[in-house]
Amino acid sequence: MPDPGHGVSLEEQIDRWRSYLRRRQAIHSVDVAELEDHLREQVAVLVDAGLATDEAFLVAVKRMGDLDALSREFASEHSERLWKQLVVVPSNSGDPRARARTEAVVAFCLAVAAAVVIKVPALFGIQLDGDAGFYARNLSLFVLPLLTGYFVWNRRLGTGTILWLAVAFVAAGVFANVYPFGGDLDGYTEALTALHLPIALWLVVGIAYAGGRWRQVAGRMDFIRFSGELFIYYVLIALGGGVLTAFMAMIFRSIGIDVEPFFESWLLPCGAAGAVVVASWLVEAKQSVIENMAPVLTRLFTPLFAAVLVTFLGTLLWTGRGVGIERNVLIAFDLLLVLVLGLLLYSVSARDPQSPPGAFDVVQVVLVVSALLADAVALWAIAARITEFGFSPNRVAALGENVILLVNLAWSAVLYVRFLRGRGSFTGLERWQTAYLPVYAAWAAIVVIVFPPVFGYV
Secondary structure (H helix, E strand, C coil), X not given: CCCCCCCCXXXXXXXXXXXXXXXXXCCCCCCHHHHHHHHHHHHHXXXXXXXXXXXXXXXXXXXXXXXXXXXXXXXXXXXXXXXXXXXXXXXXXXXXXXXHHHHHHHHHHHHHHHHHHCCHHHHHCCCCCCCHHHHHHHHHHHHHHHHHHHHHHHHCCCHHHHHHHHHHHHHHHHHHHCCCCCCCCCCHHHHHHHHXXXXXXXXXXXXXXXXXXXXCHHHHHHHHHHHHHHHHHHHHHHHHHHXXXXXXXXXXHCCCCCCHHHHHHHHHHHHHHHHHHHHHHHHHHHCCCCCCHHHHHHHHHHHHHHHHHHHHHHHHHHHCCCCCCCHHHHHHHHHHHHHHHHHHHHHHHHCCCCCCCXXXXXXXXXXXXXXXXXXXXXXXXXXXXXXXXXXXXXXXXXXXXXXXXXXXXHHHHHHHHHHHCCCCCHHHHHHHHHHHHHHHHHXXXXXXXXXXXXXXXX
C-alpha cells in the first residue's frame, strides 16, 4: 500500500482500507460493505463533533479495530503511517491548525471570563466568606453558561437552540435568587437548591455539546463520555493546582509574605471556575485520538465498588443492623449510589456494543444488582424515618432521588442480564441509560423550583 501522503482525501483513504479488507477476505470472513457503512457512520459522527476529516478517519479506524480483527490488523500494520498522517499537518492545509489555535484562544478567553465573573459579586459587597449561600446557589451560573457558549460557538448552533439555552439559564438564575433564603446555607431548601441546580443545568450543557444530536443515542453517549473525561481532567488540574499553590505558599513564606488571603479570595475561586472551561477544551482537543483515561479507571474501580457493596450487604445481613439515616450519612450514601451509576454509565458508553458478553460484564451486573439492593435498603430506611418524624425537604428529596435510582438500576439489571443470556442486545441498555438522563435533570429542577415554597423556605 502506498504511503498515505499529505492531502489525501477521505474517499482515497477509505478506498485503501476497503482494498486491504478485500485482499484479506480469503483469511477472514467479513462483509466489507457492512463494515464500510459502519466506518462512514463513525467518520460522520466525529466530523460533526469537530474533528478534521483525516483525524476522524484515523479515530474511526481505531474504533473499528475494536470491532473486528481485520480492521485491527489494518490499524496495526499501518499505525506508523497513520500516526504520522495525524500529527504532521501538511503545509497546504493550514485550516486545521488555524482552527485548533482559534479553539484554544476562545477556550482561554472564556476561562478568563469565568474567573472574572465569579468575582463580579464582590463589586456589590457580596463576599465569598460572608455570603456562602449566594455563591453556593449561583456557582453553576458563574461557569456553565460560558461552557455552553463554547459549545454553541464550536458546534455552530442555530438561533432557535441558542434562545432556548439562554431561557434555561435565565430561569435558573431567577429561581436561584428570587426566593427569600437565609443566605447562610443553614436552610434545607437553600442547600438543596445549591446541590440540584448544577444537575439540572448540566443537561442544558449536554444539549449544547451534542450539537443537534441530543435526540440520538450516539449524541447522548458522546456527552456521557465527555462528562467522564472532564471529571478526570478536572481532578488532575486540581491536583496540579494544589501542588502549585503549596510551592507558592512555601517560597513566599520564606521571605515573610503570607499569600493565603490571596489564595482564598482570588486564586482558588477564579482557578476553580476557569479550570472547568480549560478541562472541557482539553477533552475536546484530545477527542479520543489516543486511549482515554476514564475507561481504564472505570475497569479498575468497578470491581472495587462491587466488592464494597457486596461486603456491605453481607455485613448488613450478618449483623441485622439498619441504616442510620442522619443527614450526612444520607448524603454520603446517595453519593455512593451516584458514583456507582456513574461507573455504569461510563462503562456502557466506553464499551463496543457489538462485542460479546465477557467477564467484565458479569462484574457490572454484580455491581448493578448490589447497588439496587443497597438502594432498596436506603429507601426502606428513609420511609421509616418519614413515618416516624414526618416529611422534611431533605427526606422528600432523598426519597425521590432514590426512587429514580431504583427504577434506573432495576431496568438496567434486567437489560444487562438479558444481554448476558443472549436474549437482548447491548444497544437496548445504551438506549435506556441515555433516555433516562432527563429524568434526573427534571427531578433536580423540581427540587429547585417547587421545594422552597412548598416547605416554607426552611
